[in-house]
Amino acid sequence: xxxxxxxxxxxxxxxxxxxxxxxxxxLGLAHLRDFYMRLHxxxxxxxxxxxxxxxxxxxxxxxxxxxxxxxxxxxxxxxFITAPVTAHLLAKTGLHLRLPHVDKxxxxxxxLRREEVGEKPVPHPDKxxx
Amino acid sequence: MxxxxxxxxxxxxxxxxxxxxxxxxxxxxxxxxxxxLDTMYVNSIALIVLLGLWLNTKNYFExxxxxxxLGFISTVAVCKYVLRGDIxx
Numbered sequence: 001x002x003x004x005x006x007x008x009x010x011x012x013x014x015x016x017x018x019x020x021x022x023x024x025x026x027l028g029l030a031h032l033r034d035f036y037m038r039l040h041x042x043x044x045x046x047x048x049x050x051x052x053x054x055x056x057x058x059x060x061x062x063x064x065x066x067x068x069x070x071x072x073x074x075x076x077x078x079x080f081i082t083a084p085v086t087a088h089l090l091a092k093t094g095l096h097l098r099l100p101h102v103d104k105x106x107x108x109x110x111x112l113r114r115e116e117v118g119e120k121p122v123p124h125p126d127k128x129x130x
Numbered sequence: 131m132x133x134x135x136x137x138x139x140x141x142x143x144x145x146x147x148x149x150x151x152x153x154x155x156x157x158x159x160x161x162x163x164x165x166x167l168d169t170m171y172v173n174s175i176a177l178i179v180l181l182g183l184w185l186n187t188k189n190y191f192e193x194x195x196x197x198x199x200l201g202f203i204s205t206v207a208v209c210k211y212v213l214r215g216d217i218x219x
Contacts, residue, residue, distance in 0.1 A: 008131050008132055013135075018139060019138060022142065029169055030153050035159065035161055038153075039165065042172070046172050057179050057182065078198050092213060096212065096213050
């Protein structure tokens with residue numbers, strides 16, 4: 001009997017922790033000042049929040065049905081793999097569009113080389129400029 | 131205890147969705163809106179999982195998995211379109 005109470009407490013803790021992490025991530029998205037800062041909240045905090053909620057769901061169905069199920073862990077695994085890829089592509093998009101950033105944002109975007117913006121001809125690897 | 135935790139978690143996720151809609155509405159640039167949409171699909175997965183817990187059924191996990199996959203693919207597709215002007219080169 002007691003271990004059901006303890007498991008209920010653990011599930012409730014994971015649910016509230018997940019909701020709090022997701023809320024903090026979205027708060028960062030709404031509140032921070034430039035795009036490169038805003039990228040931090042959703043990609044880290046929201047991902048761990050959804051992970052906590054899915055762990056809570058997995059524990060709940062494990063307790064009620066008596067056997068574990070890895071279906072929920074599949075969603076967690078997929079989100080944990082895809083979140084950095086999405087963040088990388090969004091950061092590349094922001095750099096490509098040369099979004100403004102405040103002075104406190106460290107790490108200046110690397111200036112594109114002149115060949116890459118088409119101002120200078122790029123030599124052919126074999127023939128050179130000839 | 132689980133009911134109260136479920137309500138608190140639901141309220142937090144709904145507030146998170148409201149903040150995402152706010153950023154989607156005012157976002158000054160295109161990547162801001164993309165980031166807001168990306169966060170919205172992650173939060174909607176949390177909402178669907180909470181609905182499954184509330185109704186005590188496992189039928190909604192396939193929907194959550196589908197939303198995860200389609201959201202990732204669509205974000206990558208729009209990012210590629212903005213970066214390269216084309217999705218599949």
